[in-house]
Amino acid sequence: MLFHIEEAGVLTTVQDLGRHGYRHLGFPLSGAVDPLAHRYANHIVGNPGSDATLEITMGGLKMEVLEPHLIAVTGADLDATINQNPFPLWKAVKVQQGDQLRFRGPVHGIRSYLAVSGGIEHEMILGSRSVYERAGIGRALKAGDFVFACRPVDKQDLAREGWQLASSYRPFYNNEITLRVIPGRHMERFTLESIARLATQEFTLAGSDRMGAKLHTGSPLKHKKSADILSEPVMPGTVQVAVDGQPMILLADAQTTGGYTSIGTVREEDLWQVAQLKQGGTVYLKMEEGWSDT
Missing domain, CATH: 2.40.100.10 (Cyclophilin-like)
Structure with a gap:
């Protein structure tokens, strides 16, 4: 177990790059609404772009870290904090057991993406881990849930700690x-x-x-x-x-x-x-x- 959800926020779901090849059966693509930020989050921690992340919409999410891991948060500035201190976006950060992560609310943009080394674990349905609530394929996170990583963090992962995306590549979220x-x-x-x-x-x-x-x-x-x-x-x-x-x-x-x-x-x-x-x-x-x- 990697995270314990204390407050679920407005809408937090597991998403990857979507469910390809099933539209003829009525299944939408799904996946990250902002695939650019999703891919960047995975890239920062060394994952393939197709790995699952947490898509955090509008904030309100609060969770406790249950084991050390390497994570990155990209996309919207949702006033993220770690132990009540500002959390650095677009950067690989090592979190420790007991750390408190919180996303207070939108400053710029409305959707953040949280990636962990190895990807977020979630049931694979029709080739994707993406939640699609309208069809009952998974659901949004709620208080009391646990979030799992696909594997434990290793030394190779931790070697990326501090790696960050160059500012010239970071999108600006204009209104x-x-x-x-x-x-x-x-x-x-x-x-x-x-x-x-x-x-x-x-x-x-x-x-x-x-x-x-x-x-x-x-x-x-x-x-x-x-x-x-x-x-x-x-x-x-x-x-x-x-x-x-x-x-x-x-x-x-x-x-x-x-x-x-x-x-x-x-x-x-x-x-x-x-x-x-x-x-x-x-x-x-x-x-x-x-x-x-x-």
């Missing part, structure tokens, strides 16, 4: 983001005025979870006719627009098919920004070349 969008085949279903406005239109993040991020604008996108289509495959990054004209960006736990029009897909390498954006943050959608409003 204003620009997302590159690859145009979709439903563009002709929106009015030319709506499409033309996208280049400068400001959206606000109205709310988000692991399934998607709902945007809001005072000038909703307008459909020429219906917002409904025959259901077709969707994926993380798909930007759906329902009848209200407000876009929804699908994320890791998104459904596998959808019946709403889509203006396109956010580029995969930009999605981490959505994962870390606070509610009320500003979003701009930059349509990539290859479409025309004329």
Whole structure:
């Protein structure tokens, strides 16, 4: 046993890089909503990027260390502390039995990733350790739970103590983001005025979870006719627009098919920004070349 959960916080789950190859059976990708921070956390402690981490959303997590180990915390600054002292982010840190780790709440970003040498142990289902609560595949951590590492720490692991990611590689979590969008085949279903406005239109993040991020604008996108289509495959990054004209960006736990029009897909390498954006943050959608409003 590595950690004892004393307070579970808003939402803390075990995640890896997801459940690949099962979307045709209705299983979403799942996995880390911010795979960039997840990979970095694993890299710092010497793990493959595919190893499982703890995804800590919004903070509130408090836990006791039960055995010495090497860990790293990346992603959002959730005001993490160790024994009431600031915990260094983006760095390999040796923790000792009895240490108290706490994530008080978001300063920059909303999701932290905690990696341990050898990875977090969790039941492997369909090739992944990722929790997907909607289908009953695992659950969020709760007070009283224990978290296990896949193996004990060794001397080779501890040799990485103090290793840190260069500051030039660390993402900055801004409250204003620009997302590159690859145009979709439903563009002709929106009015030319709506499409033309996208280049400068400001959206606000109205709310988000692991399934998607709902945007809001005072000038909703307008459909020429219906917002409904025959259901077709969707994926993380798909930007759906329902009848209200407000876009929804699908994320890791998104459904596998959808019946709403889509203006396109956010580029995969930009999605981490959505994962870390606070509610009320500003979003701009930059349509990539290859479409025309004329």
